[in-house]
Amino acid sequence: MSRRLRVAILISGRGSNMDALIEAARAPDFPAEIALVVSNRPEAAGLAKAKAAGIAVAAVDHKIYAGREEFERSLQIVLETHAIDLLCLAGFMRLLTPWFIGQWRERMLNIHPALLPAFRGLHTHERALAEGVKIHGCTVHFVVPEMDEGPIVAQAAVDVRDSDTPQTLAARVLEQEHLLYPRALRLVASGAVSVVGNRVLGAASAPEPALIVPSSG
Template sequence: MPLKIAVLISGSGSNLQSIIDRIEQGILDARITLVLSNKPDAYGLKRASQHGLATRVVEHGSYASREEFDRAVVQEIRASQAQAVVLAGFMRILSPFFINSFPNRILNIHPAILPAFPGVDGQKQAAEHGVKISGCTVHFVDEKMDHGPIIIQAAVPGLADDDAKSLGSRILALEHRILPQAIQWLAQDRLKVSGRRVEIEGAPQPLLAGGGQETALVSPGLDKGF
């Protein structure tokens, strides 16, 4: 049976689109039962509606505390019968209540090679720091921001003339590959968490792809189709 997932967004939803595309291509063994946003004008909600997916808006400003907001979101997720939660550009820090509601079942995509540059604007932080290598990370979510056990990372070159937009575009192309891959491993029950480490059953060897500015290193590697 496909893994039932709720996808949480706050913005354009390009990572949501990458998940939808892999599902519709028959590559990702998952089913999106809910797309939820804390912002009613998030373009990702339109993407979801175009594919016939259920959507909800829970505005964080309508709640007196972070936990009250999270309780409302968790209620929506549970009503959708989702088995796991994917944060795809969801710009909210989760409370312990939320995290404990789905232990080791919440994935997040972050546009930096963690533990470097946590928090907002990881691409901008990296470009301004003049990094020679940047990238993205999919990790399990714990009670600290951008901190949980790492599942997969992808790296791209940082160029001398990079700004947040140019570096971010190369990173985003890899986000669209590694997030669906991590969800697939979760759907196949291939992820085992041991402390800070995530063991992946049958993990492919690290992948080096492209050349020049398009060089990318992905570790672990990607299954066929991702």
């Protein structure tokens, strides 16, 4: 097996997707290791969970910096010190500058709670219900300077039920996020996919499915 890529997870809170990535990376054949968890909030609950799992943690408190650039340059130093190869955003509640994103071009993933390009931005579940869509879900994509517009690595879908509220829909989508993010990271870390323009090629022929459509039950 070739060298496992070193992954840092960036969080701002409890990090439920972080938990899923850590668990998946425990498999001996997983092509990446979770080497670091970083939060912009020192009090983030996910830091304690990651530390308990034996993973290095760091807090880069955005509030002590004069601006985004100063914060991101400190963050970049931490990532370089830990020899990080890939970044996974998991509830990281900071807008990143084009400079920082450029340092991690095609090496930074995010998970969004909607089937992009639909419902970019916030309040995705409320908007999906208001629009009356029948299929909703989540997307793992590479991060680009434009919000939620990066090349799509993988998507998972759920049926929208007549009885759904934003909370019940969010809960089912979150279940799929926890399955999808590790699969997408495996695809990227193993080199199974490539980016051409705004398309990710190779995911459809990968061993694990890029699209999950569970029954409504």
